[in-house]
Amino acid sequence: xxxxxxxxxxxxxxSRAWTTAFTSSVQAATxxxxxxxxxxxxxxxxxxxxxSTAAAELRHTWTYLNPYHRLQHGRRVALVTGxxxxxxxxxxxxxxxxxxxxxxxxxxxESPAARQWQAARRRAGYELGIVACDVARCDDCAxxxxxxxxxxxxxxxxxxxxxxxxDDRKQENWQTVLDTNLDSVFNVTRTVxxxxxxxxxxxxxxxxxxxxxxxxxxxTDVAAAKAGMLGFTKSLARELADQGITVNTVSPGxxxxxxxxIPDEIRKAIKAKLAKGRWGEPEEIAAAVDFLAxxxxxxxxxxxxxxxxxxxxx
Numbered sequence: 001x002x003x004x005x006x007x008x009x010x011x012x013x014x015s016r017a018w019t020t021a022f023t024s025s026v027q028a029a030t031x032x033x034x035x036x037x038x039x040x041x042x043x044x045x046x047x048x049x050x051x052s053t054a055a056a057e058l059r060h061t062w063t064y065l066n067p068y069h070r071l072q073h074g075r076r077v078a079l080v081t082g083x084x085x086x087x088x089x090x091x092x093x094x095x096x097x098x099x100x101x102x103x104x105x106x107x108x109x110e111s112p113a114a115r116q117w118q119a120a121r122r123r124a125g126y127e128l129g130i131v132a133c134d135v136a137r138c139d140d141c142a143x144x145x146x147x148x149x150x151x152x153x154x155x156x157x158x159x160x161x162x163x164x165x166x167d168d169r170k171q172e173n174w175q176t177v178l179d180t181n182l183d184s185v186f187n188v189t190r191t192v193x194x195x196x197x198x199x200x201x202x203x204x205x206x207x208x209x210x211x212x213x214x215x216x217x218x219x220t221d222v223a224a225a226k227a228g229m230l231g232f233t234k235s236l237a238r239e240l241a242d243q244g245i246t247v248n249t250v251s252p253g254x255x256x257x258x259x260x261x262i263p264d265e266i267r268k269a270i271k272a273k274l275a276k277g278r279w280g281e282p283e284e285i286a287a288a289v290d291f292l293a294x295x296x297x298x299x300x301x302x303x304x305x306x307x308x309x310x311x312x313x314x
């Protein structure tokens with residue numbers, strides 16, 4: 001039986017989690033049994049804390065006990081650059097649900113916001129690591145990798161998710177976009193390859209865009225960077241194929257949060273081409289990342305998964 005082979009540590013976690021969850025549930029039920037209209041502020045807070053604690057403990061219990069996820073993922077370390085953004089957040093949560101130990105990077109000037117992001121995820125039952133890094137700088141990426149190795153261990157899964165948009169008519173913006181969207185992929189990836197090769201296991205997943213091969217109005221800089229990412233991915237996949245490391249891209253189509261700066265008439269024209277008549281959701285992109293990150297995806301490398309609802313890209 002599965003329980004017969006369960007390590008003692010896992011059994012202890014299982015017991016503690018279920019005990020805490022049960023206790024929290026009883027406390028929550030007791031509070032809920034009172035008239036909701038008469039609940040004082042502190043009682044509402046107690047109710048919210050009880051429900052949150054129970055949800056967190058049950059989530060962690062599922063991660064430890066589900067044989068599929070434990071055998072498939074174990075506690076591999078996943079690094080998500082730009083992990084505090086919209087798509088990055090969805091990826092972090094999806095990988096955490098799959099059993100990965102997840103660390104998200106954020107720009108140094110966003111430290112207060114990043115801590116708030118981490119606290120909000122913790123209240124929802126997720127323990128996610130965060131680390132500041134200027135991914136456009138090689139030295140900062142090297143320092144980040146050393147810090148992660150010292151605190152969490154070697155990175156097993158790297159998701160390059162940093163991305164920005166700027167007015168492509170200004171030279172300084174052009175360089176900033178390429179530094180952030182393309183150079184960062186090289187800067188971060190080079191810091192994890194050696195350890196991945198040594199363990200003969202690694203997953204590198206680059207978040208590109210369907211606009212890479214097809215182009216997009218007023219996004220020559222982003223399209224150039226994303227097209228470069230596709231070429232980088234295919235080339236690196238060939239180089240690392242015999243070292244147990246897969247390299248792939250996931251290319252989102254237009255999501256609701258990605259079109260706010262596009263003129264309304266163009267936004268409507270794009271949406272008209274979508275088979276489902278709606279924008280893509282970050283969780284749908286995260287699902288593709290989770291698939292490529294799995295141990296069972298070791299024979300898949302050098303490909304691009306376009307999450308775009310069959311939108312015309314030519």
